[in-house]
Amino acid sequence: MTDETLTPTALSRPKRKHRRGSHRRSDIHAILDASPLCHVGYLVAGRPVVTPTLQWREGDHVYWHGSSASRTLRTSTNTEVCLTVSLLDGYVLARSGMNHSANYRSVMLFGRAREVVDPERKAARLRAFVEGLWPGRWDALRPMTEQELKATTVLSMPIEEGAAKVRSGPPADDEEDYAWPVWCGVVPIRQAYGQAEPDPRQLPGLAVPEYVEAMSDDP
Amino acid sequence: MTDETLTPTALSRPKRKHRRGSHRRSDIHAILDASPLCHVGYLVAGRPVVTPTLQWREGDHVYWHGSSASRTLRTSTNTEVCLTVSLLDGYVLARSGMNHSANYRSVMLFGRAREVVDPERKAARLRAFVEGLWPGRWDALRPMTEQELKATTVLSMPIEEGAAKVRSGPPADDEEDYAWPVWCGVVPIRQAYGQAEPDPRQLPGLAVPEYVEAMSDDP
Numbered sequence: 001m002t003d004e005t006l007t008p009t010a011l012s013r014p015k016r017k018h019r020r021g022s023h024r025r026s027d028i029h030a031i032l033d034a035s036p037l038c039h040v041g042y043l044v045a046g047r048p049v050v051t052p053t054l055q056w057r058e059g060d061h062v063y064w065h066g067s068s069a070s071r072t073l074r075t076s077t078n079t080e081v082c083l084t085v086s087l088l089d090g091y092v093l094a095r096s097g098m099n100h101s102a103n104y105r106s107v108m109l110f111g112r113a114r115e116v117v118d119p120e121r122k123a124a125r126l127r128a129f130v131e132g133l134w135p136g137r138w139d140a141l142r143p144m145t146e147q148e149l150k151a152t153t154v155l156s157m158p159i160e161e162g163a164a165k166v167r168s169g170p171p172a173d174d175e176e177d178y179a180w181p182v183w184c185g186v187v188p189i190r191q192a193y194g195q196a197e198p199d200p201r202q203l204p205g206l207a208v209p210e211y212v213e214a215m216s217d218d219p
Numbered sequence: 220m221t222d223e224t225l226t227p228t229a230l231s232r233p234k235r236k237h238r239r240g241s242h243r244r245s246d247i248h249a250i251l252d253a254s255p256l257c258h259v260g261y262l263v264a265g266r267p268v269v270t271p272t273l274q275w276r277e278g279d280h281v282y283w284h285g286s287s288a289s290r291t292l293r294t295s296t297n298t299e300v301c302l303t304v305s306l307l308d309g310y311v312l313a314r315s316g317m318n319h320s321a322n323y324r325s326v327m328l329f330g331r332a333r334e335v336v337d338p339e340r341k342a343a344r345l346r347a348f349v350e351g352l353w354p355g356r357w358d359a360l361r362p363m364t365e366q367e368l369k370a371t372t373v374l375s376m377p378i379e380e381g382a383a384k385v386r387s388g389p390p391a392d393d394e395e396d397y398a399w400p401v402w403c404g405v406v407p408i409r410q411a412y413g414q415a416e417p418d419p420r421q422l423p424g425l426a427v428p429e430y431v432e433a434m435s436d437d438p
Contacts, residue, residue, distance in 0.1 A: 011263060037307045041260035041269035044230060048267050050260035052305035052325050086271035088256045088410075093431070097349055097360050098367040106271050130316055141316050142399045148317040170418045180361045183425045184418040187434055191307075194407035199389045206402045212312070215406055 011110050012163040020165045025060070027164040031085055031107045032057045035191075036133065038085045040064065042076035042113075049075075055083065056129045057159075062109060063116070063125050065154045073153040076113050083109045083157060091187040094171035095180040101167060103186060109162035116154040119146075125154050134211040192217055230329050231382040239384045244279070246383040250304055250326045251276045254410075255352065257304045259283065261295035261332075268294075274302065275348045276378075281328060282335070282344050284373045292372040295332050302328045302376060309407045313390035314399040320386060322405060328381035335373040338365075344373050353430040411436055 006012065006023040013021070022028070036054040043049070051072045055064045062083060066073045086106035094100050116122045123144065130138045171184050193215040196208055225231065225242040232240070241247070257274040260267055270291045274283045281302060285292045305325035313319050335341045342363065349357045390403050412434040415427055 011266060011268065037305070039258040039260075039269050039271075039303060039305070041258075041267035041301070043262075043267055047230060047299050047329065048260035048262055048301045049230065049329075050258050050269050050301045050303040050327065052258075052303060052307075052323065054321060080266050082260070082267045082269045084258060084269040084271060086256070086258070088271075090413075091352065093353070093356070095361050096367070097345060097357065097363050098371070100349065102273065104271065108269065110266065110268075126316060130319065133310065134312070137312070137401075138316065140401045142314050142396050142401075144316050148315070152317070170416070170420070173420075177361050178420055179422070181422055181425060182356075182359045182361075183428050183431065184421055185431075186416045186418075187431055188413035188416065190411050190413065192409050192411035194309075194409065197389070197405045197407065199403040199405075201389070201392075201397055202403055203398070203400055206400060209402050212402070212404075212406055 006160060006162060008163070009110075009161050012108065012161055020167055022164045022166070024164070025159070027166070028107050028159060028162065029057060031087070031105045031164055032062060034105065035085050035087050038064065038083050040072070040076060041082040041084070042072075042079060044071070044075050055085065056132050058125070058128055060159045061156050062159055063129065063154055063156050065126065065129070065152055068151050068153045073155065077115050077153070077155060078112060081111065081113045081157065088189050089168065090189050092171050093184050093187065095173045095177040095182055095184055099171055099173050099177075101171070103168050105164070105166050107162060107164045109157060109159060111157045111161055113155040113157050116156050119149055122152070122154050123149055125156070126152065134209070136211060137209070225379060225381060227382070228380050231327065231380055239386055241383045241385070243383070244378070246385070247326050247378060247381065248276060250306070250324045250383055251281060253324065254304050254306050257283065257302055259291070259295060260301040260303070261298060263290070263294050274304065275351050277344070277347055279378045280375050281378055282348065282373055282375050284345065284348070284371055287370050287372045292374065296334050296372070296374060297331060300330065300332045300376065307408050308387065309405045311390050311405050312403050314392045314396040314401055314403055318390055318392050318396075320390070322387050324383070324385050326381060326383045328376060328378060330376045330380055332374040332376050335375050338368055341371070341373050342368055344375070345371065353428070355430060356428070
């Protein structure tokens with residue numbers, strides 16, 4: 001059983017717009033689960049580097065992975081990282097430039113990234129990643145080899161320090177601006193999945209799996 | 220007239236998957252122009268922080284902005300930052316877990332963020348930001364006040380060090396795996412704009428502007 005809220009820290013407590021912030025675990029988890037795409041920040045020779053990658057969550061840990069040969073993975077193991085997930089939900093068009101904004105959901109997590117070393121645990125994490133996106137796919141794949149497992153690094157970070165931030169709803173204009181005659185509102189943005197494109201080298205007679213069909217929101 | 224390609228550096232030259240990388244200015248600009256959402260990495264008390272924000276490009280500079288009171292803006296001025304833009308274009312489902320991938324376009328830029336101090340230049344940059352998203356909107360807004368301009372910080376970075384990275388197309392499986400009987404292909408992902416939602420406090424009789432109509436791809 002984990003705490004329901006994370007303890008705010010200097011990094012995780014924004015000075016302004018605090019009303020938009022949350023340290024509730026359920027808020028943080030919901031945003032992590034809504035978008036595999038994340039951006040990991042770490043230091044290379046003292047300079048900040050931000051790498052996009054895919055994350056997944058199991059319980060109160062977040063995971064990401066890559067080639068064991070990659071600089072990103074090697075450099076960000078056992079050091080401080082910041083993992084940020086953000087979803088742009090809409091443009092907010094207000095009556096003044098100043099009050100234009102964006103609707104979004106974001107999570108920033110801080111901590112030390114640690115490598116999942118034990119091969120069985122590592123394999124279980126990779127399986128959970130694939131199954132989380134496409135339930136039932138892992139067992140249909142050509143089985144993972146020992147060499148592939150070695151060539152893959154899985155990093156893990158406890159969800160301990162961080163916060164969620166959310167903005168939603170219509171523009172918040174200065175009271176005296178509401179009489180200004182310009183169209184205002186929200187242009188909603190969402191991630192849309194298109195019709196699956198079968199591999200041209202696909203064996204004949206293989207149906208599109210249900211988990212792929214279910215993703216597409218094209219008519 | 221700017222160079223056609225950026226000079227590769229230790230940070231901007233990835234060790235692997237080099238085939239996916241590009242230092243061509245036109246490739247970098249196209250990706251920056253395709254997505255305002257970016258993630259800026261910088262240091263707070265020696266720890267990396269990754270903040271989502273919106274960027275825009277003018278010529279060979281990239282800009283972002285925020286409240287002059289915000290920690291992000293204050294901490295990332297005149298220091299090294301990494302600005303990353305990434306678009307997730309699809310999930311690539313292969314025959315082995317190892318060869319699963321994502322189609323994406325990304326740009327990583329490195330450099331020092333500098334404040335645009337001159338009020339006229341700063342106002343021009345903010346105007347360009349709004350006009351870039353919604354052509355014709357700036358002049359329809361309640362004009363920006365001097366106080367609002369002061370309360371806004373605009374940061375700028377020359378596009379000098381960095382690279383684009385792109386993955387596209389079907390899965391790239393190990394040759395001996397092509398006989399494996401599992402559905403493979405790409406699930407395309409795109410950003411979709413919904414029907415605009417007028418502000419409930421909207422003055423009556425204001426039509427949805429063309430630049431908002433043009434964004435929506437709902438029928």
